[in-house]
Amino acid sequence: MQTLNTLSTPEEKLAALCKxxxxxxxxxxxxxxxxxxxxKKQSQLLQEKDHLRGEHSKAVLARSKLESLCRELQRHNRSxxxxxxxxxREEEExxxxxxxxxxxxxxxxxxQMEQHNERNSKLRQENMELAERLKKLIEQYExxxxxxxxxxxxxxxxQQLVDAKLQQAQxxxxxxxxxxxxxxxxxxxxxxxxxxxxxLMKQQETHLKQQLALYTEKFEEFQNTLSxxxxxxxxxxxxxxxxxxxxxxxxxxxxxxxxxxxxxxxxLLEMAEEKTLRDKxxxxxxxxxxxxxxxxRALQTERNDLNKRVQDLSxxxxxxxxxxxxxxxxxxxxxxxxxGCEGPGAQSPSSPRxxxxxxxPGAASTEMPGQAGPQESTSTTA
Numbered sequence: 076m077q078t079l080n081t082l083s084t085p086e087e088k089l090a091a092l093c094k095x096x097x098x099x100x101x102x103x104x105x106x107x108x109x110x111x112x113x114x115k116k117q118s119q120l121l122q123e124k125d126h127l128r129g130e131h132s133k134a135v136l137a138r139s140k141l142e143s144l145c146r147e148l149q150r151h152n153r154s155x156x157x158x159x160x161x162x163x164r165e166e167e168e169x170x171x172x173x174x175x176x177x178x179x180x181x182x183x184x185x186x187q188m189e190q191h192n193e194r195n196s197k198l199r200q201e202n203m204e205l206a207e208r209l210k211k212l213i214e215q216y217e218x219x220x221x222x223x224x225x226x227x228x229x230x231x232x233x234q235q236l237v238d239a240k241l242q243q244a245q246x247x248x249x250x251x252x253x254x255x256x257x258x259x260x261x262x263x264x265x266x267x268x269x270x271x272x273x274x275l276m277k278q279q280e281t282h283l284k285q286q287l288a289l290y291t292e293k294f295e296e297f298q299n300t301l302s303x304x305x306x307x308x309x310x311x312x313x314x315x316x317x318x319x320x321x322x323x324x325x326x327x328x329x330x331x332x333x334x335x336x337x338x339x340x341x342x343l344l345e346m347a348e349e350k351t352l353r354d355k356x357x358x359x360x361x362x363x364x365x366x367x368x369x370x371x372r373a374l375q376t377e378r379n380d381l382n383k384r385v386q387d388l389s390x391x392x393x394x395x396x397x398x399x400x401x402x403x404x405x406x407x408x409x410x411x412x413x414x415g416c417e418g419p420g421a422q423s424p425s426s427p428r429x430x431x432x433x434x435x436p437g438a439a440s441t442e443m444p445g446q447a448g449p450q451e452s453t454s455t456t457a
Contacts, residue, residue, distance in 0.1 A: 085385050092381070096374055103367055106360060113357055120350055127343055134336045141329050148322055155318070159311055166304050173297050180290055187283065195276055202269055209262055216255065223248070 082088045 085381070085388070089378075089381060089385070092374065092378055096371070096378070099367060099371055099374070103364070103371070106364055106367070110357070110360060110364070113353060113360075117350070117353060117357075120346060120353075124343070124346055124350075127339055127346070131336065131339055131343070134332055134339070138329070138332055138336070141325060141332070145322070145325060145329070148318065148325070152315075152318055152322075155311075155315065159308075159315075162311075163308070170301065177290070177294060177297070184283070184287065184290070191276065191279060191283070198269065198272055198276065205262070205265060205269065212258060212262070219251070 078091055079088045082091060
């Protein structure tokens with residue numbers, strides 16, 4: 076209104092209003108373009124937000140699955156450890172029992188071997204004694220034969236003298252031979268028995284050797300079972316190492332998913348803050364657009380009123396220019412001022428402000444900038 080008051084002719088005022096209206100239209104179009112861009116950005120941000128929410132839900136599901144898998148793996152590891160410890164204990168107990176049994180059997184075999192050795196030594200000593208007895212008997216027999224030969228010679232010499240005693244000597248010889256035969260038979264029986272005992276001892280030795288072979292085979296089987304158990308234990312250790320490697324990989328993946336989840340949460344928070352700022356900016360722009368639309372409507376109404384009054388003034392001026400032209404001009408100015416005061420923030424004609432504006436146009440001009448101040452500020456901010 077200040078610029079319109081500075082202008083003198085209504086054409087200039089109309090041109091200024093048109094220029095101002097064009098500027099406001101351009102500003103309005105620019106604001107609409109900005110609003111469309113911001114709406115597109117908002118839709119993109121909403122889509123990204125939905126996508127991030129889906130990824131977040133997927134990450135939460137994967138995290139829950141990984142936690143359940145970790146728990147199952149821990150339980151499985153605990154059960155495997157307990158089974159391994161139990162198996163090791165059982166195998167250790169079995170090994171101790173087998174070793175104790177084997178040691179007992181070895182001790183028994185050693186005792187039997189010692190006993191058999193003692194018996195064999197005793198039998199050898201007895202055989203030696205029997206051999207010495209046989210040698211003594213043979214020597215005695217030889218001595219007796221020599222003695223008999225001497226006696227026969229002596230008898231031959233004293234045959235005539237010993238004819239009476241020959242029968243007695245023959246009887247004595249027979250008795251000696253019978254005794255010798257008995258002793259010989261007894262010695263032969265003892266020799267047969269000693270041979271039979273030697274054969275029995277040999278059979279016992281073979282039997283003990285067979286038992287030793289059996290025990291050695293059992294010991295080899297026990298060693299084989301121990302080697303197999305050690306192989307099973309090594310395989311169990313390898314499986315345990317594999318499981319620990321898998322657990323470490325899963326822990327790394329969980330840490331990676333956690334870092335991704337934290338980064339997505341940070342991005343979501345930043346997007347939410349940006350959204351709140353953009354919403355505030357949109358609300359401010361909508362308020363400004365509403366104000367601009369109100370200003371545009373007020374300007375359009377003023378423009379229509381001014382066009383009508385210009386047409387009326389042009390029609391009245393053509394009819395009454397020679398009579399009172401200079402006197403009509405202040406009335407038109409006052410009418411235009413009244414119309415300017417009847418804008419969007421104008422009062423009714425019966426209000427005291429209108430009467431003051433009609434009485435003193437200077438006061439009206441000083442009061443109008445205060446009324447148009449917020450409109451200009453809104454236009455500059457737009």
